[in-house]
Amino acid sequence: MTWLDLAADDPFGVHNLPYGAFDPGDGSRRLGARIGGQVLDLAALERVGLVEAHSTLQATTLNPFLALGRPYWTAVRDRLTELLTDPAFRDRIQPLLLPLAEVTPQLPFEVGDYVDFYSSLTHATNLGRLFRPGAEPLLPNWRHLPIGYHGRAGTVVVSGTDIVRPSGQRKPPDADAPTFGPSRCLDIEAEVGFVVGAASSLGRPLTTKDFHEYVFGVVLVNDWSARDLQAWEYQPLGPFLGKSFATSVSAWVVPLDALASARVPAPQQSPLVLPYLADERIGYDIRIEVVWDGTVVSRPPFSGLYWTPAQQLAHLTANGASVRPGDLYASGTVSGRERDQVGSFIELTWGGAEPVTLADGRTRTFVEDGDTVTLTATAPGPDGTVVGFGEVVGRILPAVS
Amino acid sequence: MTWLDLAADDPFGVHNLPYGAFDPGDGSRRLGARIGGQVLDLAALERVGLVEAHSTLQATTLNPFLALGRPYWTAVRDRLTELLTDPAFRDRIQPLLLPLAEVTPQLPFEVGDYVDFYSSLTHATNLGRLFRPGAEPLLPNWRHLPIGYHGRAGTVVVSGTDIVRPSGQRKPPDADAPTFGPSRCLDIEAEVGFVVGAASSLGRPLTTKDFHEYVFGVVLVNDWSARDLQAWEYQPLGPFLGKSFATSVSAWVVPLDALASARVPAPQQSPLVLPYLADERIGYDIRIEVVWDGTVVSRPPFSGLYWTPAQQLAHLTANGASVRPGDLYASGTVSGRERDQVGSFIELTWGGAEPVTLADGRTRTFVEDGDTVTLTATAPGPDGTVVGFGEVVGRILPAVS
The missing domain is CATH 2.30.30.230 (Fumarylacetoacetase, N-terminal domain)
Known part of the structure; x- marks a missing residue:
C-alpha cells in the first residue's frame, strides 16, 4: 500500500x-x-x-x-x-x-527503429478484402511469419500532438491518372507498441525466450493512416507516405513488470510455426477503447492476436538484425472478430460504405478535420488492481494548402 | 592548389x-x-x-x-x-x-531514418520480371511517384564491416511450406545515398527547390539483399528481413558542393509528373564500379536515374513528414540499360540462370561465403579533376548456426 x-x-x-x-x-x-x-x-x-x-x-x-x-x-x-x-x-x-x-x-524515448507488424488475423483478412477485392484476402505467407515493415521513426510523436492532415497522390481505380491533394480517407490504427531496452549484437538473432530480457515496456500506438495514399503507393514495396506523416504514442511507458498479471494464453497457431518462432504462447489481456470525438466506437482486444510480441522480436532479429535501446515495434492494428472490436475505421465503416453514428448524432466514415481520436487501455494488475495506460490523443488539423 | x-x-x-x-x-x-x-x-x-x-x-x-x-x-x-x-x-x-x-x-553519422527508393527504370523493370514473371513488370504507379520504403537505420554499417549471411524463411514456388536457413540468394544493390543535414518541421512539406538547402552530401550504399527471403516475405507490406540485416555505406561523405561540376541533365519524364514533383531535371554523373572478389563485373551509371534526388526529397516530405540531420535516403539500385551496367547480381545473372565468370575463372550466381564485394565511384570535378567516393567494401561471413 x-x-x-x-x-x-x-x-x-x-x-x-x-x-x-x-x-x-x-x-x-x-x-x-x-x-x-x-x-x-x-x-x-x-x-x-x-x-x-x-x-x-x-x-x-x-x-x-x-x-x-x-x-x-x-x-x-x-x-x-x-x-x-x-x-x-x-x-x-x-x-x-x-x-x-x-x-x-514529452516523447518518453528517442525512437531508434520503428517496426509495425500486422499480427491480427481479423485485421489482415479485413484489409485484404478491402485492398484486394476478389482475391484471397490472406496471403500465403501470413500464417508462417509475422508480416511487418519499417515505419518512420522521426515522425513518432507523443500523445496530444496535433496531426496535420497529409496530402499526397491518390488514384481511384476508375481514374486515368493520379491527383494530388489532402487525404480523403484519413484513418487510425489502434495498436500496442513494445519498447526495446537492451541492445543486441549485429549478426546474433534473439529467440522468443529473450523477450523479457530485451523488452522494457509497453505503449499505446495510433498509427495514423491515409488509406487513399496507401492504396495507390503500396505496391510493390509497402506502405510509405500513407503512414509516415505521424504515429502517436502514449506518454507513459508501462513496464513489462507491471503486466505480469495480464498474461493470458495466446491463440494456438495452425499450421505449426517453424522452430525459431515457437514460443510459450503468452499474450497480454490489454483492453483498448477507441474514442471518436467523445463516443466509444470500438473495444479492440489485444489478447486475441495471432502473433505474440515474443515471436515478433525473434522474427525481427532472425536475420541477424540488431535492436537498440528505444527501438519500437508495434503489434499492428488490433482487431477482434466483431465489428465493434476493430482497430481501424476502414474496418469499422467497411471502407466508408457503412458510416458510424456518434453519440451526438453526427455520422462519420473517415476522420474529419477537427476530430479528436483517443485510445485508452487497461489490463489486469495484481490483486484485483487495474493497470492503466496513458491515453493516445490526437486532433486533426486541416491540410497545409 | x-x-x-x-x-x-x-x-x-x-x-x-x-x-x-x-x-x-x-x-x-x-x-x-x-x-x-x-x-x-x-x-x-x-x-x-x-x-x-x-x-x-x-x-x-x-x-x-x-x-x-x-x-x-x-x-x-x-x-x-x-x-x-x-x-x-x-x-x-x-x-x-x-x-x-x-x-x-567509423560510421560518419548516426542514421536517423533510412529510406530506400526504387528510381531506376531498368532496375524496376528487371525486378518486376524476375519477381512477378508473366505480369506487367512496371506497376501503374511507378512513373507517377518515386516508389520507396523505410529500411532499418540501426543496421547501417560503415564500409569494411563484415556481413554475416542472414538466415530466414524462404519458400520456392513449388514447395508446400517454407523452410528456415541461410539465404541461398545473397545479393548486393549498388546505390547512391543522400545525407540530410538540416531539419524540417513536421507538417511542412519541402519542395524540389529545397534540395540544396537540406541535403549535405553523398555516400555510396550497398543495400545487401537476401532475394529468397525477400520473395517470400514482401507481400503485402514490402521488403523487411530480406534487407534489414545490413546496409553498408562509404566512410566519407562527399559534400554536395564538391559535385557542382558533376551535374548533368536528368532524363525527361513521361507522362508529366504532378506539380509537386516538377524539378529542374538535374542528375549527377556518378560512375559506379562493382567489384566482385577482384573482378569489375558492372559499371552502373547514376546519371540515368528516372527520379532525381530533389524529387525524392519532395516526395518523402509531401505528406508533411519531417527530416532530421542524419536521415539517409538512397536512390535504389542503379542499373543502366546494358547487362554490364546493372547494380545487382540478380539482374547480372538473371536470377542465377546466367552465372558470371570472375577473372580467375570461378563462376558466381549469388554472393558466396568469403566473397568480398566492393563499390567505388567517381564523378567529374572542377577544372578536369575527378571526385572520388570512399569505397564500400564488405566480406561475407558464414551464417550463424
Missing part, C-alpha cells in the same frame, strides 16, 4: 509506475514516473541520492536508462515501490511530486 | 574534401576530412581555433555539424580549402594530418 492518498482502484497505483518524460513548465525535459495524478521527478530523485541508476535518470530521454538492462529496470522499480510505500520516505518524496495537470508530457 | 604533395588527378584533392569519422587507434572517435591519403583531424583543428563551428567538429558524429545548416557547411568548407591551399598554414596543419592507413573509419 502506498502512503499516497490514492484510491485502491487507481489504474496508476504503485502496481503500475509507468515511466515518461515531461516539461515542468520551464521548457526543460525531465524523466518521471507516474503515480496516480502526479509525476515523481526522477531526475531530482536520483540527484538527491534516493535512487541510483548511473545518472541515467537525469537524462532527457529514457534511452540511457533503457540501455542499462533488466537488472537495473528491476532494481529501480523495486526502489520506487519502496519509496512510495514506506511512510518513512514520505517527507523526502512529497516535494518531488508534481501534479500531472501542471506538466506537459 | 594545395600545398600538400598531391597529384593533380588525386580524386581526394582539395576540390573534394569529404567528411567522416575515424578511430585514430586509441578506441576514440573523431571527425575528420579526407585529403589525398591523409585525414585532417577536425576535432583538433577546431580545438586549436583554426576553424569554428560551435564545437560541432569535436562531436563523435557529423550530426551536430549537419544540423547547423548550409551557411556553416559552406563556411567550414571554404575555411578548410583556405587552410589547405595557403602555405602560411602549412606548419600548423601538418601536425593535424594522419595517414589514412593508420586510422579506422
Whole structure:
C-alpha cells in the first residue's frame, strides 16, 4: 500500500509506475514516473541520492536508462515501490511530486527503429478484402511469419500532438491518372507498441525466450493512416507516405513488470510455426477503447492476436538484425472478430460504405478535420488492481494548402 | 592548389574534401576530412581555433555539424580549402594530418531514418520480371511517384564491416511450406545515398527547390539483399528481413558542393509528373564500379536515374513528414540499360540462370561465403579533376548456426 492518498482502484497505483518524460513548465525535459495524478521527478530523485541508476535518470530521454538492462529496470522499480510505500520516505518524496495537470508530457524515448507488424488475423483478412477485392484476402505467407515493415521513426510523436492532415497522390481505380491533394480517407490504427531496452549484437538473432530480457515496456500506438495514399503507393514495396506523416504514442511507458498479471494464453497457431518462432504462447489481456470525438466506437482486444510480441522480436532479429535501446515495434492494428472490436475505421465503416453514428448524432466514415481520436487501455494488475495506460490523443488539423 | 604533395588527378584533392569519422587507434572517435591519403583531424583543428563551428567538429558524429545548416557547411568548407591551399598554414596543419592507413573509419553519422527508393527504370523493370514473371513488370504507379520504403537505420554499417549471411524463411514456388536457413540468394544493390543535414518541421512539406538547402552530401550504399527471403516475405507490406540485416555505406561523405561540376541533365519524364514533383531535371554523373572478389563485373551509371534526388526529397516530405540531420535516403539500385551496367547480381545473372565468370575463372550466381564485394565511384570535378567516393567494401561471413 502506498502512503499516497490514492484510491485502491487507481489504474496508476504503485502496481503500475509507468515511466515518461515531461516539461515542468520551464521548457526543460525531465524523466518521471507516474503515480496516480502526479509525476515523481526522477531526475531530482536520483540527484538527491534516493535512487541510483548511473545518472541515467537525469537524462532527457529514457534511452540511457533503457540501455542499462533488466537488472537495473528491476532494481529501480523495486526502489520506487519502496519509496512510495514506506511512510518513512514520505517527507523526502512529497516535494518531488508534481501534479500531472501542471506538466506537459514529452516523447518518453528517442525512437531508434520503428517496426509495425500486422499480427491480427481479423485485421489482415479485413484489409485484404478491402485492398484486394476478389482475391484471397490472406496471403500465403501470413500464417508462417509475422508480416511487418519499417515505419518512420522521426515522425513518432507523443500523445496530444496535433496531426496535420497529409496530402499526397491518390488514384481511384476508375481514374486515368493520379491527383494530388489532402487525404480523403484519413484513418487510425489502434495498436500496442513494445519498447526495446537492451541492445543486441549485429549478426546474433534473439529467440522468443529473450523477450523479457530485451523488452522494457509497453505503449499505446495510433498509427495514423491515409488509406487513399496507401492504396495507390503500396505496391510493390509497402506502405510509405500513407503512414509516415505521424504515429502517436502514449506518454507513459508501462513496464513489462507491471503486466505480469495480464498474461493470458495466446491463440494456438495452425499450421505449426517453424522452430525459431515457437514460443510459450503468452499474450497480454490489454483492453483498448477507441474514442471518436467523445463516443466509444470500438473495444479492440489485444489478447486475441495471432502473433505474440515474443515471436515478433525473434522474427525481427532472425536475420541477424540488431535492436537498440528505444527501438519500437508495434503489434499492428488490433482487431477482434466483431465489428465493434476493430482497430481501424476502414474496418469499422467497411471502407466508408457503412458510416458510424456518434453519440451526438453526427455520422462519420473517415476522420474529419477537427476530430479528436483517443485510445485508452487497461489490463489486469495484481490483486484485483487495474493497470492503466496513458491515453493516445490526437486532433486533426486541416491540410497545409 | 594545395600545398600538400598531391597529384593533380588525386580524386581526394582539395576540390573534394569529404567528411567522416575515424578511430585514430586509441578506441576514440573523431571527425575528420579526407585529403589525398591523409585525414585532417577536425576535432583538433577546431580545438586549436583554426576553424569554428560551435564545437560541432569535436562531436563523435557529423550530426551536430549537419544540423547547423548550409551557411556553416559552406563556411567550414571554404575555411578548410583556405587552410589547405595557403602555405602560411602549412606548419600548423601538418601536425593535424594522419595517414589514412593508420586510422579506422567509423560510421560518419548516426542514421536517423533510412529510406530506400526504387528510381531506376531498368532496375524496376528487371525486378518486376524476375519477381512477378508473366505480369506487367512496371506497376501503374511507378512513373507517377518515386516508389520507396523505410529500411532499418540501426543496421547501417560503415564500409569494411563484415556481413554475416542472414538466415530466414524462404519458400520456392513449388514447395508446400517454407523452410528456415541461410539465404541461398545473397545479393548486393549498388546505390547512391543522400545525407540530410538540416531539419524540417513536421507538417511542412519541402519542395524540389529545397534540395540544396537540406541535403549535405553523398555516400555510396550497398543495400545487401537476401532475394529468397525477400520473395517470400514482401507481400503485402514490402521488403523487411530480406534487407534489414545490413546496409553498408562509404566512410566519407562527399559534400554536395564538391559535385557542382558533376551535374548533368536528368532524363525527361513521361507522362508529366504532378506539380509537386516538377524539378529542374538535374542528375549527377556518378560512375559506379562493382567489384566482385577482384573482378569489375558492372559499371552502373547514376546519371540515368528516372527520379532525381530533389524529387525524392519532395516526395518523402509531401505528406508533411519531417527530416532530421542524419536521415539517409538512397536512390535504389542503379542499373543502366546494358547487362554490364546493372547494380545487382540478380539482374547480372538473371536470377542465377546466367552465372558470371570472375577473372580467375570461378563462376558466381549469388554472393558466396568469403566473397568480398566492393563499390567505388567517381564523378567529374572542377577544372578536369575527378571526385572520388570512399569505397564500400564488405566480406561475407558464414551464417550463424
